[in-house]
Amino acid sequence: MTMGGEAASTSSSTPHSQPLETEATQCRVESVKRHLSRLVVKSLCAVAADFDVEPMLEVSKSGFGDYQCNNAMSLFPRIRESATNLGNPNAVGQAIADNLPPSRIVESTSVVGPGYVNIVLSSDWIAQRIQDMLIHGIESWSPILPVKRVVLDFSSPNIAKEMHVGHIRSTIIGDTLARIFEFANIEVLRRNHVGDWGTQFGMLIQFLFEKFPNGEEAANQAIGDLQSFYRDAKKKFDENPDFKGRAQQAVVRLQRGEDRYLAAWKSICQISRNEFDLVYKRLNVELEEKWP
Template structure:
């Protein structure tokens, strides 16, 4: 629809007026009687044309709207248009198009609906990024699942995605960690096979000694120097600590089904840091200040008050995060040839990202006209007291513990429902599997459904509710659709198991029972059918919106609305035993496929039976 109106606008915009982008938006459900979309260009364009004086070809905004409609290309998409008020253009789509779209999803899958705006682009997404020798905490949940959802969505939309894990595997803390590991081994408390079994305890012990023991602190500082100088034994022990951390990270990633991340830690960029600083100095973007090398905001300098520069080389000759980040953005543009670079971290780092983005632009390493570079910031996870989410003892909530608790609660809920409502039909293994899927899915969805920049309150009770905008509600909704197919005899329970273990999750169907003369045909005979088919057809524009704003919550909104449209359809339109059974079963299967794809883009597995 937007493309059609942009073609029409190009034909009617007079000389001297800038090219107009079509302002086309879906009509709000409360005003569905007006049409499916509304184009709101007429009044703004008329305001521009008034500046042309006698050369203005339009007498009113309504005349602009009439000209736009007259210039619309012939198409099979639009059924009717009308002009409301001073110049709002209402658009109603053809029912036949909506019906064909829903039917084709059953025969051809969902992939053909993916928008092509990102096809062929290389997108580099930096997410998760935990620190070595520290357990992943609840904050890493946000970065990991937001980044993973964006990676899946870009991939589905045709982009080539490089997902990078910018692990914190370098820095002064490794001096104390290596020295503490040395002492542990000397005291017989650690072996090469199991050197750092408890990462959190190990880090706390090393930090306490660094803060309290002067002799240990001095050794730790010397170890940093030998490590950065390339000492083989120091590098071996550094790698040992990294390997243990990597194994622990992998356990969490496996649980979250995050398997595309390529580790490229801070240490990867070490060889590029001296040259990065040298070039910044040579082109005048960086200057020396009090023995350090700094990048000040443009037009500012050391004598300006309340200015926080980027420190790219410390006074002791060491490099900081800013140096690594500048080297990385240059590498990702020049070497990796990224068309879009996306960094997923908390909003608290916004100023840092603004600073090194600006420095990269001034150094001409990044041209915003050629490469999209975005910081995808996210808010805090809060407890029900409105403060940072912590354990009762005040410690940061470990991600593994959070997932364990969610699965445990789901297991209790499903076990109870299995006995009380379903007579124990589900086996213990089925209950455990459903609890795993629902527990992990609930944690992800409770996070992703929020606008990422907002703080949100983490509540097990709320995220496990059966009603409302929760993963539990959506998983039950999908399972209900699947069971309708079984009830109608077009699928069976064995097929559900096949679907659960297949790559696309599609349920094997007896197509003879839903095809008409060998063809998939959907008939739209009720308003609830049309509303559902229209929402299904809006999948491509939702995905474009998601990637334009880098907001996975748009997928959640769409999915929740899809479940509600389906619920209205199923309530008002009899499926099994109706004259329109075949058509309505196709609508059911089309809904289920789109549901599964949206769940997959969020990193959530579907459930077929509950």
């Protein structure tokens, strides 16, 4: 739960620039939250020693900090009779913040609204960990992932059509994830699923057969021309029942692997591949194609 709209006047801030525990100096990314949770547990033991309370710690979405402890509201009704000095959830939150053990991981804490404790990680500590990672490698601070190999299927543009911004988005996101995994020493299989055996492809092939009977001119078309031909083929498919029947038969023959239709399919795919590779080269993206 976050309190992004709370006024600054409801906040208090406490610096935590104290020596870092030995275990924290060795912690990896996934153990930062666990370490903070242990700090919160110690604080809760001091604030509510008579109660068994699990730490409620989440990544903050409020903009006030990096993590947020949300125990105060649920804890207040349980301790308000015994802890007369804690008259409201905000006071409970302040007590939790005040009793957090010193740690160089924590730069400061602040309490907002009904006791939300926002925790800011130390910039110096983060900078040191990043420096360690760059010098000593990702193993010094990488998450311990449960996998050694991942398969990423991304980009996957449409054959016989120009790439659009949606394909670029998928390409960049996929390549970014691949680079992150590879940096963490995980084997990445970069898959680009292309190709189409469906009615639309049979429609285009049949249209090209009828427009270019000898087939040679069709093999020299640019992808922009193929896209234009596709629009013409779709219009003819919708308006001409005879052509529709021939296009449907073309799909059957393509799926059976008949030489003439398979060659046409490969030719169209190659025209598309040539255009796609120009984009991938410019983006410095590597992909392994997978065809039907």
